[in-house]
Amino acid sequence: MSNLSYKDILLSFSEHIILIKIRFFGASSKYALSDNRRFLRRYGLVELSPHFKNRYRLSDNGKMYLRYRFHSFWKFAIPTIISVIALFGGYDVYTNPVLKELLEAIASLFAHIMEILGIG
Structure with a gap:
């Protein structure tokens, strides 16, 4: 699978959790090769571990898939959070000075995170 597009792979929530579990703990061959x-196997997300016999670990494709999904999640989450904070401003929530400073700090934090991730 040399031309694997991570946008086209749609795994369910449980399959995504299985990948994260394999990333941190590995998987036995019986677990990873079950039906x-x-x-x-279809997407080449796991490979045999060179350090342990009969153990699987994430392949480069699996690691890149998890990175892609993490990045795409933040591409959605950060603008949504900033929009919610802006809606608070529309409802005069900023009249409370403590809440105003807190929400401005959160908005600034997310704006910097967006710049670092290259989302903006």
Whole structure:
């Protein structure tokens, strides 16, 4: 799978959790090769570990998929959070000075995170 597009892979929530679990703990060959985990082999997301016998770990494709999904999640979440904060301003929530400073600090933090991730 040399031309794997991470945008086209749509895994369910449980499959995504399985990938995260394998990333941190690895997986036995019996677990990784079972029939209900065919997606691991189909997309080449796991490979045999060179350090442990009969253990699987994430391949480069699996790591890149998780990075892509993490980045795409933040591309959605940060603008949404900033929009919610802006809506608070529309409802005169900023009349409370403590709440105003807190919301401005949060908006500034998310704006800087967006710049770092290159989302803006």
